[in-house]
Amino acid sequence: MRFIATADWQLGMTARFLGDEARARFHQARLDAVRRIGEVAVETEASFVVVCGDVFESNQLDRAIIAKTFEALRAFPVPVVLLPGNHDPLDAASIYDARAFLDRVPDHVHVLRDAAPFTVVEGAEIVGAPWFGKHPTRDLVADACSGLLPTPDGVVRVIAGHGVASTLNPDRDAxxxxxxxxxxxxxxxxCAHVAVLGDRHSTTEIEPRIWYAGAPEVTARVEDDPGNVLVVDVDPGSRDVSVVRRRVGRWSFDVVEERLDSLEDVHRLADRLRAIPDKERHAIWLALVGTLSTSSKASLDSALDDAGDLFAHLDLWERHTDLAVLPDDHDFADLGLSGFAQAALDELTAQARSEAAAHEVSGEAGPETVAQDALSLLYRLAGARR
Structure with a gap:
């Protein structure tokens, strides 16, 4: 028996850090990933698809998101089983009980509303552990499995759960x-052959018969291996389980770390950013440390402005950035400043050096850099008029 395990679609995810244009493309990418899951089901001749929680970002979504979800699911040639998770639990406001859902749900799409074994196709059962609220006080998967009898001969039984595994949870008493x-x-x-789980967005093997499918599209920069679904093969006789990752995601979230102490370092960073493919589907957080002259900082700002026009998102990760700017007497020598401009330069230079000295004494990351940033801007503006 072969099936597709997936989880954490989180359709309708807000992604507020993205600009309007990129956010719209990110929303569409999540629906496109769902369509690719259907294509994987066709290619692998899978018998069904199970989604282990958090199909939707929340229970309060525009009906258009539900309609677009069903439009994507209608192309699936096999049954699709949805497990409510912590984002979309079966509470009083459940999206699975909304008229927009109930009136349009395709016949081959099923919601696991209890732990009773659900016969998804002949020879295969799913035992689900749906969430009924956002903060359960017990192990829902253990509850769902507590009354299970041994699997009937010739039947594959799959446990579908959602939540953090005890071996991964730093709070072992949760x-x-x-x-x-x-x-x-x-x-x-x-009593079952394999367990597939949701909630962890990185594809993860807990043990050969217990897996997190991971999110089909990346959702956060801390995820190790998102963008996959699992193709699971189970032999009901031997109870052998084979699991293969299949990539369906197209977006990437990455942290780029660099030490910048010279103009050559700035050029190296610019080259690194230029070499990244598919920039329109790439969000980058920069973790930069080091000390630059004003002219080198101006070159950095210019390079980041250019790159920012291409990437879906490009920004400094402030918590991990510690970049100081020390004015160099040669930086402004050839710009021909005089009068008020020269006076402003002298004042900003003194303040910038004071900022750098205060940071050196405190040793704390993220100093106030108002004067340093102003010097960089002044350098770029004055240079542009030459």
Missing amino acids: LAAIDVPTLTKVLDGG
Whole structure:
């Protein structure tokens, strides 16, 4: 039996850090990833698709998002099973009970509303652990598995859960964590063949029969391996399980770290950014440290302005950026400033050096750099008029 496991579509995700144009493309990319999951199901001849929670970003979404989701799902040639998660739980305001959902849901799309084994196709059952609120106080997967009997002969049983696994959770006493030893006993006891989970957006193997599918499109810069779905093969006789990642995501979120202490370093960073492909689907956070002259900082600002026009998002990660600007007497020597402009330059230079000295004494990242930034701008403006 072969099926597709996926999770954390979070359709309708706001992505407020993106500009309006990039945000619209990001929203569309998430729907496009759903369509590619259907294509993978065709290519691999999978029998069904199970989505392990957080299909939608929240229970309060525009009906157009639901309509577009169903338009994408109508192209799937196999049943699609949805598990409510923490973003879209089966609470009083559940999106799965909204008229916009109930009136349009395709016949081959099913919602797991309880833990009863659901026969998705002949020879395959799914035992789901749906969320009924955002803050459960118990292990929902353990509850769903507590009454399971051994799997009937010739039937593949899949456990679909959502939440953090106990082996990954730094808070080992969290009441809602999925207890991995308990889940392993269920699998060892023959009550299920494989468990697929959602909530962790990076594709992760907990053990050969317990996997996080990961999000089909990246959602945050801290994710290690997003953008995948899992193609799972289960032999009901031998109970062998094979899991293969399939890439469906197109977007990338990355942190670029560089030390900048010279103009050559600035050029190296600019070359690195130029070499990144698919910039329109790439969000970059820069973590920059070092010390630059005013002219080198102006070159950096210019390079980042140019790159920012191409990337979906390009910004400094302030918490991890510690870049000082020390005015060099040669920086402004050839600009021919006089009068008020020269007076402003002298005042800004003195203040910038004071800022740098204060930062050196405190040793704290992220100093106030008003004068340093003003000097960079003055250098660029004065240079542009030459």
